[in-house]
Amino acid sequence: MYLAKFFHRPPGDDDRELLLIPGGDHTVIGIYMDEGREQQRDNFLYEEFSDIVIAVYALHRHAAELTAAGYVETAHTRYTLRNLLPNPQPKxxxxxxxxxLMLASLSAPLEEQARQLAALRGTPAEREPLYLWLAAHHSYVADEDNVxxxxxxxxGRDTIAARRAAKMPHYAWSIAESELEARTLEVLSWAHLRADNPQSALQVVEExxxxxxxxxRGVQRATILRDHFPDRQEEAFDAAxxxxxxxxxxxxxxxxAYADYAARRRNMPKSDKGWRWSAKKPASEDDLGRTEAELxxxxxxxxxxxxxxxxESELWVRLPEHSGELCFYxxxxxxxxxxNVFNFISLTEEDPDKVDAYFREEYGVAARDLVPVAEPAHQSRCVVINLGQGDRYGWCFHWDHDGPWELEQATPSFDIAMKALTSGIERRDTAILGFLGIYLD
Known part of the structure; x- marks a missing residue:
């Protein structure tokens, strides 16, 4: 997590950022906003603390020093920002x-957090997902009403989803939307467990x-599986x-039982196919119809x-010393x-038609017709399927974030693409395993 405060003082040639990085050695960094300068300056501050309380105090102290020197805190939040001009607005x-309130949740007693939560009721903050997450977290930790x-x-979860759908912003300081959503779901999972509802707890933490x-989150999921789902215990063992x-x-x-599992994994014969499917989560006909309308x-x-x-299932790869998952959307x-994929491919080209023209020339498909269907866990790559009409309708390819203008492993259908993946795993094919994020020694 990164929490950034930005400070502007006219004319803006010496603007500053204070960055708090909690966790491990809690760190406070002071950064000059030097984008565009011919000579970049070193950070004006770097402090590490073993205690988050002291780190937050240091952040407050340095912020007060900047304010006393005539700086005004601005509304910027993106911690990688390096230029506050041309029109910085006060936060x-x-x-x-x-x-x-966010800082209090990291460093202050529950009573102080409760006081700050109460003070924000009736303000715009009360409707923000960040407030709702912190309020839920406080309620859980303080063992208040679980309902x-x-x-x-x-x-909080529903507010994030609604604003995302409406393309409306929300204020979450420097916390990424995905991280805020996941932390909110974590609390919801804990609360479902407290309510003796492990099925909902598992569903939410998996999301x-x-x-x-x-x-x-992986530990939380595995622990729920171990404690409440004996028929899925091997999934917990996979994670461990x-x-x-x-x-x-x-x-x-x-x-x-884990010792037995680990012995089986270590002694897996080369003839073992090395893959299996997760539990099925079939899509309904209504789901498929809506999807086709959207596409x-x-x-x-x-x-x-x-x-x-x-x-929305997963293809699990389980080899003696390696694991991987291909996660289907x-x-x-x-x-x-x-x-998302088309926008990323188009980042370096202002004319989208030129992007499509290149892909048609090289691969016989338009980039805008490529739909990601699955991605290897923790990898910036995916299997894409072409929905553009023509000879290559339904063809599948492998696409990688690191080579966005390239398509590999062309196959003429989804079924053939899946067969190529599974047979590649069985053969321990290094190209297929590498696509899945598995690199054999």
């Missing part, structure tokens, strides 16, 4: 107060992990086998049948993913 008081905790977390994967060296899985790896195109029959059978995500 509204309610946003400053919400920032203070209220769930209500606040659900309200949190999908939105913003993290080690802690992959990430136990980072901590948090001690109770899982201590189970006798403005019919889905190829083989891919449509896959969604109706497997839906739910139908409602496809239009957004298509736009």
């Amino acid at each position: 509204p008081d309610w946003q400053k107060d919400l920032d203070e 209220r905790t769930i209500r606040l977390a659900e309200q 949190a992990y999908k939105v913003a994967p993290s080690h802690d 086998y992959k990430a136990s060296r980072f901590g948090g899985y001690e109770e899982i790896v201590a189970l006798p 403005g195109a019919k889905l190829p029959q083989d891919y449509r049948q896959f969604l109706a059978t497997y839906g 739910r139908p409602s995500e496809l239009a957004t993913q298509r736009n």
Whole structure:
């Protein structure tokens, strides 16, 4: 997490950023806004603290020093920003107060957090997802009314979704929307467990992990599986086998059944196919119809049948020393993913038609017709399917963020693309495994 405060003083040739990075050695950094300067200056401040309380105090002290020197805190929030000009605006008081609530959640007693939460009721801050997450988190930690905790977390989750759909902004300081959404879902998962509803707790934490994967969310999911879903215990073992060296899985790896699982993984014969499917989450006919309307195109029959059978599922790769997942998007995500990929490809070209022309010349498809259908976990690449009419309708390719103008592994249908992936895993093909983020020694 990065929490940034920006300060402007006319004429703007010496503007500053104070950046708090909580976690581990909590760090406060002072950065000059030197974009465009011929000579970049070193940071004017770098301090590390073992105690978050002292780190927050230091942030406050340095902010007060800048204010006393004639600086005004601005409304900017993006911590990578390096230029506040041409028209920096003062940060509204309610946003400053919400920032203070965030800092209090990191460093202040629950009573002080409660006081600040109460002070923000009736202000614009009360309707912001950041406030709702912090209120839900406080309610959970303080062991208040669990129904209220769930209500606040659900309200925060739904507010993020509604504003995203309406393309309306929300104030979350420097916290990425995906991280705020995932943290809100984490609290909701905890509250569902407290309400003795492990099914909802698991569903929510799996969504949190999908939105913003993290080690802690993986541990939370595995722990729920271990404690409440004996028929899915092997999924908890999968997670522990992959990430136990980072901590948090001690109770899982201590189970006798885990020792048996680990022995099977280590001694897996080369003839083992090395992959299997996760639980199926079939899409309904209504889901598929809405998706086709959003895309403005019919889905190829083989891919449509896959969604109706497997839906938002995962292809799990389990080898003796390596694990990986190919995560398939739910139908409602496809239009957004298509736009994301095309926009990324077009970043370096002002004329979108030139992008399409290049892809037609090189690959026989238009870039704007490529729809991502699945991505390897923690990798910036995906399987795309062409929905443009013509000879290559339904063809699939591999696309990578690091080579956005390139398509690889062309196959004439979704079914053939899946067969190429699974047979590649079985053969331990280095190109296929590399696409999935698995690199054999």
